[in-house]
Amino acid sequence: MLLAASAAAAQRPVVIGSKKFTESYVLGEIATRSLQRAGVSAEHRAGMGGTIILWEALVGGSIDAYPEYTGTIAQEILKLSGRPTREDLSAALAARGVAMGAPLGFENTYALVVAPARARTLGLARISDLSRHPGLVFGLTHEFLDRADGWRPLAAAYDLSPGRVAGIDHALGYEALRHGSIDVKDAYSTDARIAQDGLVVLEDERRFFPDYQAVFLHRSVIAPRAAAAIASLSGTIDAARMRSLNSTAERAKDYAAGADAYFGGRPSAREGRARRILRLTARHLELVAASLLLAVAIGLPLGIRASRPGPASQIILGATGVVQTIPALALLALLVPVPFLGIGPATAVVALFLYSLLPIVRGTATGLASIPPALTETAESLGLPAWTRLRAIDLPLASRAIVAGIQTSAVIDVGAATLAALIGAGGLGEPIISGLNLNDHATILEGAIPAAILALAVQAGFGLIERIVVPRGLRLPKIES
Amino acid sequence: MIELRGVRKSFGATVALERTDLAFPPGATTALIGPSGCGKSTLLRLLLGLVAPSEGDVLFDGEPLAPGNLAAVRHRVGYVVQDGGLFPHLTARENVVLLARHLKTPEERRRRRLRELSELVKLPDAALDRYPGELSGGQRQRVALMRALLLEPAALLLDEPLAALDPLVRSSLQEDLREIFRRLGATTVFVTHDMAEAAYLADHIVLMREGRIVQRGTAADLRDSPAEPFVSSFLRAQRRVAF
Numbered sequence: 001m002l003l004a005a006s007a008a009a010a011q012r013p014v015v016i017g018s019k020k021f022t023e024s025y026v027l028g029e030i031a032t033r034s035l036q037r038a039g040v041s042a043e044h045r046a047g048m049g050g051t052i053i054l055w056e057a058l059v060g061g062s063i064d065a066y067p068e069y070t071g072t073i074a075q076e077i078l079k080l081s082g083r084p085t086r087e088d089l090s091a092a093l094a095a096r097g098v099a100m101g102a103p104l105g106f107e108n109t110y111a112l113v114v115a116p117a118r119a120r121t122l123g124l125a126r127i128s129d130l131s132r133h134p135g136l137v138f139g140l141t142h143e144f145l146d147r148a149d150g151w152r153p154l155a156a157a158y159d160l161s162p163g164r165v166a167g168i169d170h171a172l173g174y175e176a177l178r179h180g181s182i183d184v185k186d187a188y189s190t191d192a193r194i195a196q197d198g199l200v201v202l203e204d205e206r207r208f209f210p211d212y213q214a215v216f217l218h219r220s221v222i223a224p225r226a227a228a229a230i231a232s233l234s235g236t237i238d239a240a241r242m243r244s245l246n247s248t249a250e251r252a253k254d255y256a257a258g259a260d261a262y263f264g265g266r267p268s269a270r271e272g273r274a275r276r277i278l279r280l281t282a283r284h285l286e287l288v289a290a291s292l293l294l295a296v297a298i299g300l301p302l303g304i305r306a307s308r309p310g311p312a313s314q315i316i317l318g319a320t321g322v323v324q325t326i327p328a329l330a331l332l333a334l335l336v337p338v339p340f341l342g343i344g345p346a347t348a349v350v351a352l353f354l355y356s357l358l359p360i361v362r363g364t365a366t367g368l369a370s371i372p373p374a375l376t377e378t379a380e381s382l383g384l385p386a387w388t389r390l391r392a393i394d395l396p397l398a399s400r401a402i403v404a405g406i407q408t409s410a411v412i413d414v415g416a417a418t419l420a421a422l423i424g425a426g427g428l429g430e431p432i433i434s435g436l437n438l439n440d441h442a443t444i445l446e447g448a449i450p451a452a453i454l455a456l457a458v459q460a461g462f463g464l465i466e467r468i469v470v471p472r473g474l475r476l477p478k479i480e481s
Numbered sequence: 482m483i484e485l486r487g488v489r490k491s492f493g494a495t496v497a498l499e500r501t502d503l504a505f506p507p508g509a510t511t512a513l514i515g516p517s518g519c520g521k522s523t524l525l526r527l528l529l530g531l532v533a534p535s536e537g538d539v540l541f542d543g544e545p546l547a548p549g550n551l552a553a554v555r556h557r558v559g560y561v562v563q564d565g566g567l568f569p570h571l572t573a574r575e576n577v578v579l580l581a582r583h584l585k586t587p588e589e590r591r592r593r594r595l596r597e598l599s600e601l602v603k604l605p606d607a608a609l610d611r612y613p614g615e616l617s618g619g620q621r622q623r624v625a626l627m628r629a630l631l632l633e634p635a636a637l638l639l640d641e642p643l644a645a646l647d648p649l650v651r652s653s654l655q656e657d658l659r660e661i662f663r664r665l666g667a668t669t670v671f672v673t674h675d676m677a678e679a680a681y682l683a684d685h686i687v688l689m690r691e692g693r694i695v696q697r698g699t700a701a702d703l704r705d706s707p708a709e710p711f712v713s714s715f716l717r718a719q720r721r722v723a724f
Contacts, residue, residue: 378566381529382580383555392579396570471570473612 013041014226017054017066017343017424020047020433021170022246023108023190023214026258027067031216031230033259038229045343045424046255047433049329050143051076053423056336057343058217059096063424065218065230069108071210073100073217075149083210094220099227101216102234106190106242109212110144112202113187115177119200126203127158130184135163139182142167149210151186157208171437188212190239192247214242237262253440273446276431281450284427287345287420288413288458291352295409299357300402303364304390317365320358328355328419336423348420348427355416356409363405367398399470407462414455418447428454482507483528483636483668487537490523497523499693500536505636510662510669512683514676516715519689521672525640528670529558542635556584559629559667561639565621567613573624574609581631591631598627601661619650626661637662639671643678658682676700676719688712 014035018028028044035042045063048054055077057063070089074080078092090100114124122133130136144150145167154160162184168176174193176182187194187201189212194201214237216230237245249258299320306316323331331351341347371394379393395402421429428447435443467475483505490498498520505511513521526532527539530546538545541554560566567576574595581591599606602623613621622642629637642658643651659682662669673679679686680700687697696708707713 374562374564374566375568377526377531378560378562379568380531381555381558381560383552384580384583385552388583392583393568397568399570473568473570473572473614476569476612476614 013043014065014222015043015045015063017045017048017057017063019050019054019066020422020437021188022192022249022255022258022437023188023242024067025255025434025437026245026249026262027104027214027216029255029259030262031065031067031233033263034233035226035229037263038225038232040223040226040229042226047421047430047437048343048424049332049422053333053336053343057424058098058219060337060339060343061219062343064222064226065216067104067214068217069212069214070103071109071149071212073215074210076147079148086213093217097220098217099220101218101231103213103215104233104237104242105214105235106237106239107211107213108188108190108239108242109204110149110209111187111189111204112184113177113194113199114184114202115180116198116200118180118183124200124202126205127154127160127208128205129202130162131159134161136183137181138162138165138184139168139173139176140165140186141170141173144186154208157206169436171439175439190242190246192243192250195243196247196250250438253438253443255434255438277446277450280426280428280430280447281454283345283425284414284417284420284451284454287348287352287417287425287427288410288454290345291349291356291417292406292410292413294349294353295356295360296406298353299360299405299409300364302357303361303402303405304368306361306365307368313365316361320361323354324358328416329422331355332419332423343424345420345425347423348417348425352413352416352420356413359405359408359412360402361405363401363403363408364398367401367405368394370401371397396471397474400466400474403462403466403469407459407465410458410462411455414451414458418451482540482542483670484540485524485527485537486540488527488534488539489536490520490527490532491535496692498527501694503687503694503697505668505670506685507668508666509684510671510682511685511687512679513670513672513687513689514674514679515689515695517674518691520692521687521689522640524689525638525670525672528636528638529555529560556580556632557635559626559632559634559637561622561625561629561637561642563641564618564645565613565625567621567625567628569613572610572612573604573616573620573627576613576624577609577628577631579628584632586632594631594633595627598630601630601664602626603657617650618646619654622646622654623657630665634667636668636670637665639669641672641674644673655681676716688715690715 016028016032018024025046028046032042032044051072054063054066058066070086073089074084078089080088080092093100112127118124123129140151166182168182173182173185174197177185178197189201193199216233218227218230245258245261248261249255302316306313328351331354332347335341335347335351336343341350375397379389417427418429418432420427421433428451431443431447435441435447485501485503487500487502488498489500513524515521523532527534530539530551544550546554571579577595578591599609604620604623604627608616608620616624643654646654655678662682671682684699685697686700686703688695688703690711696703696712703712704716
């Protein structure tokens with residue numbers, strides 16, 4: 001029994017997750033390398049969508065470990081009030097089957113930063129100074145805006161009422177700060193950009209932000225050798241070192257470079273660009289093909305049902321329409337905790353499938369409903385069984401609208417599949433997301449260009465499919481009798 | 482033998498056909514005629530179960546139409562609508578043999594019937610391999626007729642089969658139809674709003690108005706002993722158009 005369990009565990013690599021910002025990527029990569037150096041097979045699902053997605057993935061077992069901060073664990077994950085100790089956290093985590101390692105050696109708390117010139121002219125040194133300048137523009141990350149220990153309680157604690165608060169991506173926010181389009185931004189205290197741009201960190205003199213000690217969370221059940229490899233990282237990274245690793249990664253426009261620096265600067269073997277793009281494109285196509293096949297298999301029968309008037313038709317079209325209105329990232333986050341899905345390709349395929357359902361269902365339903373009444377009546381008068389009639393008459397007559405629906409779905413899928421990278425499912429979204437965080441256009445284009453080409457190819461491919469699927473008699477130019 | 486026994490049909494509050502008893506003489510041709518909205522097309526659809534009666538029964542060879550025998554009855558009845566109702570994704574030939582193929586009629590019989598029928602309806606062989614979109618309106622009606630007749634049906638129902646055609650094509654098809662009806666000997670019912678066409682093609686005429694049968698008989702009966710003033714005025718109005 002035990003032997004079987006450990007054999008199964010040995011086959012499956014240890015999966016390390018990370019969030020989509022530089023430090024998390026670098027720490028995830030360091031942990032992955034550290035496991036591999038200890039002879040444990042490990043892989044890194046980099047740049048996943050956010051705290052909730054990673055936590056659900058960890059509890060569900062689709063990842064085994066990821067770097068987190070004690071403040072986030074207390075506030076966001078366990079939703080504890082007050083200032084819980086590390087022992088409190090460990091006890092609460094253990095109840096969920098999760099263990100917390102010893103601190104890595106640095107703290108990465110939230111901070112508010114301002115550009116040096118603005119700090120000088122306005123005399124800004126502490127957060128409370130901001131309340132004297134009500135016209136300032138705050139550019140804050142969406143996560144910070146929504147967090148229980150984020151913007152709203154901070155504004156209340158310091159009595160801040162800024163001119164405008166805008167939600168902005170973390171990496172783009174630094175650019176906005178540099179160009180002066182925002183005045184104040186939330187930051188992590190170890191962000192490389194703070195030193196690079198000479199930003200002024202405002203003092204949190206009322207000690208609003210809780211402790212954010214960096215730690216690794218891992219599942220309690222992972223192999224002792226893996227747990228030991230992760231534990232060996234504790235106390236090895238102080239704030240200066242982390243800032244330098246972050247800076248190395250961002251300057252090299254490559255997270256792996258940060259991990260290289262940690263292990264003594266020897267770069268690890270890296271796959272070439274062409275090879276990487278090919279691998280990502282192949283994965284992207286897999287995601288699109290699998291979800292599209294599923295959507296056709298389910299959407300076609302639903303569309304056939306929805307072509308008949310009645311409440312069922314309203315329900316089907318309504319439900320598939322509602323799915324379309326859920327933002328893709330939210331849909332992914334909702335699916336991650338679902339049993340058997342978790343993090344990875346399966347969830348991405350399900351989400352894409354749900355997304356691509358509406359055009360197929362609607363195309364099929366309207367295609368069938370718009371068959372001229374004289375033809376439906378004649379078809380009925382022949383006395384064919386329902387299935388024969390559907391296959392030989394109705395579906396061919398509706399084929400053009402059905403193919404158009406599938407084509408729309410396919411093109412949507414190619415675009416939406418770039419979000420699959422947020423839940424570790426890979427694809428062309430990987431370079432796009434990491435490029436956005438590194439503010440590196442070359443990396444972004446590495447994903448965006450193949451995705452655009454893919455969308456065009458799908459569009460062209462469907463021209464061909466239409467010639468095969470839509471009967472010749474329906475493609476004739478009309479002649480007058 | 483096709484028969485309506487106490488059949489009434491209403492759509493919501495609108496009565497399309499008042500309570501009607503009517504038998505169609507076997508082997509003869511009957512025309513259902515009357516102004517638009519008189520219920521003649523509804524009556525034809527009732528015969529094939531395309532609409533279900535609100536009351537009463539439609540009998541086919543003495544059996545009331547029911548979900549259980551509907552398909553079998555439809556296999557024995559040919560049906561032609563105004564613009565042919567040909568399926569545009571199939572060639573003329575595929576349209577004609579669609580049902581025979583489903584019923585697994587022997588290939589040999591299908592081929593023989595195709596030959597006989599293209600001769601009967603005067604359709605050139607080449608036209609059979611064209612799509613409906615490549616045929617003229619008259620050719621389409623000839624193909625539709627072949628499809629309706631392929632399985633040697635006991636009855637043939639036609640809903641304004643010539644209404645969409647221009648006068649020259651129409652008159653030549655009228656001549657051909659008369660010949661076809663005579664040679665076939667099937668129970669034939671067709672809907673028209675043209676009295677001259679009805680008189681030319683049909684043995685019996687059923688004149689309808691506002692969901693009710695006003696008079697039935699031969700064209701001469703209607704002309705010589707009209708049941709109501711409406712019959713005379715309907716005939717007069719038609720005569721004006723038809724010279």
